[in-house]
Amino acid sequence: MPAAVACSVKCRPHHRLSAPQPPAALDLLPRAPASAAGELRATRCRTPPSLSFARASDQGEARSPPSARRARAAVAGFEEVGAASSAAAAALLAGAQSRHAIFREELVRKAYYAAEAAHRGQMRASGDPYLQHCVETAALLAELGAGPPVIAAGLLHDTVDDAGLDYGSISEQFGAGVADLVKGVSNLSHLSKLARRNDTASRTDEADRLRTVFLAMEDARAVLIKLADRLHNMRTLDSLPKIKQQCFAKETLEIFAPLANQLGILNWKEQLENLCFKHLYPEQYEELSSNLHEFYNRDMIAAAIRRLEQALQVRGLSYRSISGRHKSIYSIYSKMTRKKLDMDEIYDVHGVRVILENKADCFTTLEVVHHLWPRIPGKFKDYVSSPKSNGYQSLHTVVLSEETLPLEIQIRTADMHLQAEFGIAAHWRSPFASWTWFFPKGNMHFPF
Ligand SMILES: Nc1nc2c(ncn2[C@@H]2O[C@H](COP(=O)(O)OP(=O)(O)OP(=O)(O)O)[C@@H](O)[C@H]2O)c(=O)[nH]1
Ligand SMILES: Nc1ncnc2c1ncn2[C@@H]1O[C@H](COP(=O)(O)OP(=O)(O)OP(=O)(O)O)[C@@H](O)[C@H]1O
Numbered sequence: 373m374p375a376a377v378a379c380s381v382k383c384r385p386h387h388r389l390s391a392p393q394p395p396a397a398l399d400l401l402p403r404a405p406a407s408a409a410g411e412l413r414a415t416r417c418r419t420p421p422s423l424s425f426a427r428a429s430d431q432g433e434a435r436s437p438p439s440a441r442r443a444r445a446a447v448a449g450f451e452e453v454g455a456a457s458s459a460a461a462a463a464l465l466a467g468a469q470s471r472h473a474i475f476r477e478e479l480v481r482k483a484y485y486a487a488e489a490a491h492r493g494q495m496r497a498s499g500d501p502y503l504q505h506c507v508e509t510a511a512l513l514a515e516l517g518a519g520p521p522v523i524a525a526g527l528l529h530d531t532v533d534d535a536g537l538d539y540g541s542i543s544e545q546f547g548a549g550v551a552d553l554v555k556g557v558s559n560l561s562h563l564s565k566l567a568r569r570n571d572t573a574s575r576t577d578e579a580d581r582l583r584t585v586f587l588a589m590e591d592a593r594a595v596l597i598k599l600a601d602r603l604h605n606m607r608t609l610d611s612l613p614k615i616k617q618q619c620f621a622k623e624t625l626e627i628f629a630p631l632a633n634q635l636g637i638l639n640w641k642e643q644l645e646n647l648c649f650k651h652l653y654p655e656q657y658e659e660l661s662s663n664l665h666e667f668y669n670r671d672m673i674a675a676a677i678r679r680l681e682q683a684l685q686v687r688g689l690s691y692r693s694i695s696g697r698h699k700s701i702y703s704i705y706s707k708m709t710r711k712k713l714d715m716d717e718i719y720d721v722h723g724v725r726v727i728l729e730n731k732a733d734c735f736t737t738l739e740v741v742h743h744l745w746p747r748i749p750g751k752f753k754d755y756v757s758s759p760k761s762n763g764y765q766s767l768h769t770v771v772l773s774e775e776t777l778p779l780e781i782q783i784r785t786a787d788m789h790l791q792a793e794f795g796i797a798a799h800w801r802s803p804f805a806s807w808t809w810f811f812p813k814g815n816m817h818f819p820f
Pocket of ligand 1: 760
């Protein structure tokens with residue numbers, strides 16, 4: 373346990389964590405030389421040839437005839453299979469329906485029973501029925517507000533690779549839209565497996581290229597299903613041998629977390645990063661998370677937002693939004709490593725952001741903020757009067773909250789915010805435009 377020390381900016385003591393050194397042993401796999409064209413090459417890594425999760429069969433038709441036959445039967449006749457499904461499967465569906473009403477939709481129920489028949493008898497490394505993974509993948513998509521075809525494809529996402537279904541039979545039963553998505557996820561899984569064997573994630577340029585290929589190759593919804601699949605696999609990684617845990621975590625950190633970021637699903641990005649951190653750097657993770665457990669203060673952020681809202685109203689200032697967040701454990705770790713800081717030198721663990729109509733209101737808001745809370749000297753930055761070289765504009769200040777914790781407050785206009793989030797693409801890209809077809813209920817949580 374680290375020693376408790378007094379912090380320079382807070383009045384109560386907390387544990388000091390030294391700046392972590394990046395572990396040397398991350399290079400788990402032998403590196404294959406990059407080919408001239410940078411293409412993915414199927415060289416072998418030190419791990420066993422199959423890097424997939426425990427499945428009854430991973431080798432296709434010849435090794436999985438019973439499940440393949442059942443799966444074909446399922447697609448051929450949903451009613452029959454539905455009637456034959458076990459009480460456990462019915463209970464699993466009922467559980468999913470109680471969490472997300474979309475599991476009551478006919479297409480989704482039909483996909484559920486097809487997946488149930490296809491994966492019957494298959495178990496995860498954890499000992500859970502394989503079907504549970506399909507349901508949890510689909511549930512993650514339901515949380516994002518995806519529609520029935522995406523949820524159905526989420527349920528069926530492993531039936532081509534692991535249960536012997538083919539494109540034609542899925543298309544016949546569920547339509548070409550669902551079949552295309554399942555095929556798309558399968559293509560991405562093959563590419564990801566190749567990349568893992570080639571240790572692509574270790575080389576930044578190849579990891580970048582792979583993400584570009586992922587996004588260019590398939591419908592973005594297939595990428596989203598693959599991300600949901602990976603998030604659930606990362607959540608259940610404990611059951612795998614250590615070497616596989618690290619292989620998956622490394623690939624996820626370099627490829628899938630940035631992909632989630634590129635698609636704007638920041639919550640998944642943070643979950644993926646935190647899980648990778650836990651598996652790749654377990655000691656640092658434990659130390660940091662036990663410190664943060666005491667340190668994170670969600671109530672403080674909510675109280676600060678309320679106080680600021682009231683003060684802006686009193687001042688007659690209208691604002692677009694006020695949001696708050698606490699910095700994720702991995703983001704804190706990265707910042708400490710990158711800048712060689714101790715934990716008590718990270719001032720943006722708790723943050724609030726105000727988005728206003730115009731520049732003048734930003735400066736008035738800054739006055740209001742400094743009137744509400746004492747400022748921490750040396751932490752004010754005016755990137756509005758002096759934008760950063762990349763065009764970033766915002767006012768930043770760090771104040772001492774009532775709880776005597778540092779609170780970073782960022783103040784900017786909506787235009788500045790768009791620029792901050794999308795860089796040069798801000799001028800031609802509307803963050804909503806490309807997603808409305810996928811999130812019909814409009815419940816995608818964009819930053820504003
Ligand atoms: N999108 C975007 N955000 C930025 C940029 N620069 C700063 N930020 C945001 O502003 C926060 C604080 O940045 P700064 O005030 O420059 O301080 P810092 O680099 O975090 O360093 P400290 O002063 O040690 O906190 C960052 O954590 C980001 O959230 C930028 O160029 N682009
Ligand atoms: N003060 C703040 N208030 C609200 N949201 C914030 C604040 N600071 C950052 N965010 C947002 O929270 C998310 C996670 O931010 P995080 O601090 O992990 O990364 P970052 O902004 O790149 O910081 P750093 O480079 O300092 O690590 C991002 O979407 C970021 O825009």
